[in-house]
Structures are given as C-alpha cells and as structure tokens.
Amino acid sequence: MTDSTPPAPSLPPSLPGSSWPALQPGWVWLCGAGPGDPGLLTLHALNALRQADVVVYDALVQSAILEWAPQAEHIYAGKRGGKPSARQSDISLHLVDLARAGKRVLRLKGGDPFVFGRGGEEAQTLIQHGVNVRIIPGISAGIGGLAYAGIPVTHRDVNQSVTFVTGHDQSGEAPGSLNWRAIAEGAQVLVIYMGMKHARRIADALMEAGRPADEPAAVVCNATTPEQQVLETTLSRLADDIDASDMKPPAILCIGRSVLMRQVLDWQALAAGESPRDLDPLGRGRPAEVS
Known part of the structure; x- marks a missing residue:
C-alpha cells in the first residue's frame, strides 16, 4: 500500500533581521514575482507572502512561490493570450472588494508589475477607490x-x-x-x-x-x-x-x-561542463578587460 499523502508545502524562508514593513488589513501590496525562478523573488515580496491573507496571482507565478504563503487564500487571476480569462476590470474591482473586507491582500504579478503587466491600471483603480497601496518592483523577464x-x-x-x-x-x-x-x-x-x-x-x-x-x-x-x-x-x-x-x-x-x-x-x-562556443563572439580581437 502506497502513501498517497501529498508532501507538505515548503516553509517560507526566514528573513534576515531588519525592520520589515507590516502588511496591514485593508491594504493591497502590488508585487512583482520575477520571471519564474523563486530565488529571484525580492525580500519585500517574501515578507508580503508571509503576511498575506489573500494572494491574487497571475498565470506566470510559480507554484513554489505560492507555497511560501500557506496561510493565505490563493486566487488565480491569470490572463493568457487565446485562453479564457477574467476581465481586467473584474480583477481590479475584486482587489478593491478584498481590501474593503479587511483582508491583507497581495497582488502577485509575474516579472515587474509596471512592465507590460497592467500594474499601473490596478494601482490606479485601488487608489481611486480609497484603498492603500504599496508597490514592490520585481525583476522583469x-x-x-x-x-x-x-x-x-x-x-x-x-x-x-x-x-x-x-x-x-x-x-x-x-x-x-x-x-x-x-x-x-x-x-x-x-x-x-x-x-x-x-x-x-x-x-x-x-x-x-x-x-x-x-x-x-x-x-x-x-x-x-x-x-x-x-x-x-x-x-x-x-x-x-x-x-x-x-x-x-x-x-x-x-x-x-x-x-x-x-x-x-x-x-x-x-x-553543465560544456565549453564556450566562442570566447570573442563580437570579434573585438582583444581581451574583454581591454577597452
């Protein structure tokens, strides 16, 4: 008989000692999750994951990152070309509703939220509805x-x-x-x-x-x-x-x-042990350290 119990989610890494900001009830933190590798997440993003009541995440956010917020409700709000997806206005207004319900809301977007990510639209909607916002940049793809x-x-x-x-x-x-x-x-x-x-x-x-x-x-x-x-x-x-x-x-x-x-x-x-294909691919004819 095999054990079908799913593995427990990995615990979120500990943060180094510092005065990290608190995600307060009724706030939305609009955060970039980076291009994919969980190791490229910022410390501010990790801090947000540890505190959130709700994580509203996009299609490109890796599941391993979501595992670092086991205490939170995870709500998918991904938009992928050619596939059914929520309307942007519905996503933005849902963030407003969650904040007004007193939730600590993390809006997690792939890459950087302000680089072709509609982060500006969402942040503007939140502010227009009187919701407090914090912007956390991410590494753009x-x-x-x-x-x-x-x-x-x-x-x-x-x-x-x-x-x-x-x-x-x-x-x-x-x-x-x-x-x-x-x-x-x-x-x-x-x-x-x-x-x-x-x-x-x-x-x-x-x-x-x-x-x-x-x-x-x-x-x-x-x-x-x-x-x-x-x-x-x-x-x-x-x-x-x-x-x-x-x-x-x-x-x-x-x-x-x-x-x-x-x-x-x-x-x-x-x-992986392979050799460079060309040490001077630009044809400079001199070592890289020489101007």
Whole structure:
C-alpha cells in the first residue's frame, strides 16, 4: 500500500533581521514575482507572502512561490493570450472588494508589475477607490530572463540603449500604434515581450524599415525555470525557426548583436561542463578587460 499523502508545502524562508514593513488589513501590496525562478523573488515580496491573507496571482507565478504563503487564500487571476480569462476590470474591482473586507491582500504579478503587466491600471483603480497601496518592483523577464539565457541587454561594444516593446496590443494583435521604422532606426537592441505569436509580422516590419536580415535574434521561453528553452537565429529566420520548433509562450524575443554574447556567456551550459562556443563572439580581437 502506497502513501498517497501529498508532501507538505515548503516553509517560507526566514528573513534576515531588519525592520520589515507590516502588511496591514485593508491594504493591497502590488508585487512583482520575477520571471519564474523563486530565488529571484525580492525580500519585500517574501515578507508580503508571509503576511498575506489573500494572494491574487497571475498565470506566470510559480507554484513554489505560492507555497511560501500557506496561510493565505490563493486566487488565480491569470490572463493568457487565446485562453479564457477574467476581465481586467473584474480583477481590479475584486482587489478593491478584498481590501474593503479587511483582508491583507497581495497582488502577485509575474516579472515587474509596471512592465507590460497592467500594474499601473490596478494601482490606479485601488487608489481611486480609497484603498492603500504599496508597490514592490520585481525583476522583469526582459532583463532577468535574458540574463539566464546568457544574453546581456546592454554591452558597451554593442549598445548604449535598449528598447522594450510589447508584441501585442489590447486586442491581441500586433501593436498598430508603434512606429516600427523609428524603432528599427533607433533601437540598438530590441526586447519584445509577448511577441511570439506575431514574430513574422514584427520581423517583416523591422526588415522593411531597414534592419539587416542577418541580424542576430533569440527567443527565450519559460525563462529562468527548469523548462527554459532558447532559440538562437537571425531576424529573417526568426518566424520560420519558431514555427519549426516546439517552443510555446511565454517568451521574450531579443534582436540585436548582444545575442551573440550567448556564445560565451551561456553560464548554464558552462555549469553543465560544456565549453564556450566562442570566447570573442563580437570579434573585438582583444581581451574583454581591454577597452
């Protein structure tokens, strides 16, 4: 006879000694959970998890993170493209209702709540209804997710700027309000959130605006999690290579020469015993420490 008792949830880690803020009844803390790996959670987020009566969480929040709030009610409020999901107005007003009921509310969002996460809308709704709010930033997938893939969003031999854009608008289509020509001409490195579905239209728009067809590009799916997948390709091959792969959203797209740095900075492959593919992928011809 086998024991079918589910394992007990892991206890939340202890916080180092400090004067941590208290999550008071009737407050909503709007918090970023980071790109996936629970270790990328901030200490303020952990402090909130330990105190919350209710955790209202998004689709990309890992279950291991929710286990750190065993005392709280967990309410799913995820929104995924092409799947049934709650209306944003209903989510925002539910937060208001929970706060007015005297709950200690943690609104937990993937990445950073203010980076393509509708955190600004939710916080504004709460404040308009007289609810006290605290904002807790998180590591955005466009930075942390690419770092786990070994792709730096800035590198002084490549770029002095980086542009973040969303791959779809409120209707779910490729954003028509974006000036792709201006982005193509001004973005040394381009990071696209939620752009997998419209990768072909985006790549075509960028190439029509002058981006080279052979520009390095990468797709990072399920960033920072054990299911992480990385595809290295070029702008012209981006859509075809996605179609030929088994990769599924959520994904971050990166376009620019910084993608080449993965050939030397794929630290997860190095930790597994692999050798760097190219110690000088940018062709500098001198050691990295030499300006």
